[in-house]
Amino acid sequence: MSQTLFERLISGELPTKVIYQDELVFAFPDINPVAPTHVLVVPKKPIPRIAEAKEEDQVVLGQLLLKAASVAEMLGLEKTGYRLVINNGRDGGETVPHLHCHILGGRTLRWPPG
Numbered sequence: 565m566s567q568t569l570f571e572r573l574i575s576g577e578l579p580t581k582v583i584y585q586d587e588l589v590f591a592f593p594d595i596n597p598v599a600p601t602h603v604l605v606v607p608k609k610p611i612p613r614i615a616e617a618k619e620e621d622q623v624v625l626g627q628l629l630l631k632a633a634s635v636a637e638m639l640g641l642e643k644t645g646y647r648l649v650i651n652n653g654r655d656g657g658e659t660v661p662h663l664h665c666h667i668l669g670g671r672t673l674r675w676p677p678g
């Protein structure tokens with residue numbers, strides 16, 4: 565099976581700035597930021613989307629959220645706040661079929677989203 569776009573970033577085949585990585589997750593800047601801080605945190609395992617995560621993915625899913633919060637803190641968003649977003653499927657706005665958590669911050673975000 566061909567590699568996902570994010571697997572190619574993780575392996576270094578495509579360039580990015582590594583913000584954080586460990587054995588389970590990888591964080592890098594979104595190429596098309598929609599907020600002053602816009603970072604993606606992805607599992608190294610190419611789970612296509614949250615709807616397809618399995619029981620066996622519990623540890624990696626936990627790490628994804630825990631590290632999203634610690635990366636947000638590392639980027640100085642802790643005090644003002646931030647939003648974590650996981651888009652799933654067409655109506656959710658998913659465009660890359662490799663699970664990812666957006667960290668958005670640095671401005672006041674509206675609710676509900678468009």
Ligand code: AMP
Nearest residue numbers: 569580593594595596651657658659660
């Ligand atoms: P989503 O729409 O939730 O699937 O989010 C996919 C995100 O991946 C979008 O915000 C894109 O801007 C971002 N993206 C696409 N290609 C790259 C890339 N090469 N490096 C960083 N972010 C990317």
